[in-house]
Amino acid sequence: MFSETILTKSDFIYPLFIVEGDNVKNEISSMPGQFQMSIDSVLRECEELLKLGITSILLFGIPNEKNEVGSGAYDDNGIIQKALRAIKGAFPELLVITDVCLCEYTSHGHCGVIADGHVKNDETLELLQKEALSHAQCGADIIAPSDMMDGRIAAIRQTLDQNGFADTPIMAYSAKYSSAFYGPFREAAESAPQFGDRKGYQMDIRNTDEAMREIALDIAEGADIVMVKPALSYLDVIRRASESFNLPLAAYNVSGEYSMVKAAAERGWLDGEKVMIEVLTSIKRAGADVIITYFAKDIARIL
Numbered sequence: 001m002f003s004e005t006i007l008t009k010s011d012f013i014y015p016l017f018i019v020e021g022d023n024v025k026n027e028i029s030s031m032p033g034q035f036q037m038s039i040d041s042v043l044r045e046c047e048e049l050l051k052l053g054i055t056s057i058l059l060f061g062i063p064n065e066k067n068e069v070g071s072g073a074y075d076d077n078g079i080i081q082k083a084l085r086a087i088k089g090a091f092p093e094l095l096v097i098t099d100v101c102l103c104e105y106t107s108h109g110h111c112g113v114i115a116d117g118h119v120k121n122d123e124t125l126e127l128l129q130k131e132a133l134s135h136a137q138c139g140a141d142i143i144a145p146s147d148m149m150d151g152r153i154a155a156i157r158q159t160l161d162q163n164g165f166a167d168t169p170i171m172a173y174s175a176k177y178s179s180a181f182y183g184p185f186r187e188a189a190e191s192a193p194q195f196g197d198r199k200g201y202q203m204d205i206r207n208t209d210e211a212m213r214e215i216a217l218d219i220a221e222g223a224d225i226v227m228v229k230p231a232l233s234y235l236d237v238i239r240r241a242s243e244s245f246n247l248p249l250a251a252y253n254v255s256g257e258y259s260m261v262k263a264a265a266e267r268g269w270l271d272g273e274k275v276m277i278e279v280l281t282s283i284k285r286a287g288a289d290v291i292i293t294y295f296a297k298d299i300a301r302i303l
């Protein structure tokens, strides 16, 4: 009766990694219980998610071929485009969010176009606009740009509005830190940078004022939902954002946060289930309205 924080199934968004092929379901070795799946396998997964009461998913695409400009990201027959048509066709009631970035599609693994060894911000924006529009046209319910280029929210908002998708919300990865907790995800999404790092466009882990400025900018540019990523080492940022902005706040409980709990539980060093509940409760207690988490199925089974 007096619990201040209560987890419910509708708090959670489940990330899915989609690959080309038939009947593919390959476990990601650094993320036990998580898989790269082909579209047919993803459809079976969606059925299971709905049975468990998880109704929101976040899609990441892993194309067969990558190139310098990440053209698979905005190809009408790209992996996400095909997946969107299949998933929304079979399960219109599922809320489908798509990751909009180029790093899964570029041969160099960076989130944008490269020239002279650097990511070019403005050239990248054009490609992100194409990618976001293509996702909306294929049925995406929410567009989630994760690239951290300057001006991307305004650019994507403008493209969506001009093409009849004024009602498609944008969930902005606003405060995305340059974190070592992303390690397992890069195996899952095959998106590790081939040179350098992402510190030029992701945030310094030592800063919170900067996070507030990034969030304010994204809101000014038209974001409908803002995000703090990662979650567990950034509960202070989540708390500060939830008190500073009157907009839905998402937190991404990232791959490394998931994997370390699973690894410790496998060794019997931690009670994995209790730690999962504690972690997810802390993220919500800090102020997150929704939590993107690989634990979504595990927690749904308990709730």
Ligand SMILES: [Zn+2]
Pocket: 101, 102, 103, 104, 110, 111, 146, 147
């Ligand atoms: Zn990226």
